[in-house]
Amino acid sequence: MLVPFIVFSLNLPLRAWRWQLIFPAQSRPGFRSCVLALGIGNMANFLLPGRAGDVARCTLAGPTGSLVESTRALATLAVEKVLDGFALIGMVLFSIWTLNPPPWVLGLLRTAVLIFGSALVLLVFVRFRTRSLVGGVRRVFRWLHLSSFEERFDGLLTSFADGLSGIPSIEQLLTLVLLTGMIWITEISLIWGLSRAIGMTVTMKSSIVASAILGLGFMIPAAPGGLGTYELFGTEAFKLAGIPASSALALTVVIHSWVFVANVVAGFALLGIKGMNLSQLRRQFNEQRMVRGDELQPGARGSL
Secondary structure (H helix, E strand, C coil): CHHHHHHHHHHHHHHHHHHHHHCCHHHCCCHHHHHHHHHHHHHHHHHCHHHHHHHHHHHHHCCCCCHHHHHHHHHHHHHHHHHHHHHHHHHHHHHHHHCCCCHHHHHHHHHHHHHHHHHHHHHHHHHHCHHHHHHHHHHHHHHCCCHHHHHHHHHHHHHHHHHCCCCCCHHHHHHHHHHHHHHHHHHHHHHHHHHHHCCCCCCHHHHHHHHHHHHHHHCCCCCHHHCCHHHHHHHHHHHHCCCCHHHHHHHHHHHHHHHHHHHHHHHHHHHHHHCCCHHHHHHHHHHHHHHHHHHCCCCCCCCC
16 A cells, blocks of 8 residues: 555646646746645545546635636646647557557547547647637637727737746757656556455556546546546546456456545645635635626626
8 A cells, every 4th residue: 555655646746747848938827836735636536526626726826816826827727738648649659559458448539539639739829829819719700790809818818828838948848748748657656556465366457547537537537536437447447457346346346445535635734734725715716706707708807
């Protein structure tokens, strides 16, 4: 059980460090803020449906949680997901190379390539063709007779594009790729360690396959904590490695339980460090949603 403890203590700081480096230098939050926001957001992902914690941590990352700051953080979140997506695609390709996967794995791979490839193209377009996109959005609003929204959405698009400007060089990109590799090594080690803890023999190769399929499956918005979806993908992944269905399900439940408990406990601890509790966090999100709704209304004052 020592391996999962060590892995989790490394995984969260690595993810927070990578997220921090994706931000533009002039608006980059501190490492502590990234750890707090990420840990609390991960907890929310396990307690709320639709991976709402990913959006919640964008609000917590900035000093004021304003709409502009959250939109910029949302762009960095998109870059993070694309990095993870391509890492998982590489791991699934490894599984195809080493195993004889069923057709549904190939279908999952094609879907992942389509989603993350399209996301990458869209992010590059927004980053380098912001003015063209803003002009297109303006024309759409005018055609819909919603010209009062033009300036507000112009500001949001500009802020989102600014959030994509935090990778100015190949060296920075390589650093992010290296950190992404280290993050997924910890995920693979977690599966390997938990399987040994309950007396099951799962090779590193099988752990890579399971980690890839679980990672892609967990990105699907579902019930809080991926309940059901996680068990489905995990069981099928371990069956690919030759583990009987009942043992595969048992191991998946153990992994899911560990990930759930570790992230929720860490999230509550980080909430305490931030000086908040769940009711205060919920109230803060509700207040910010009301403010944002007002900001997006035509005629709102000081929206951006």
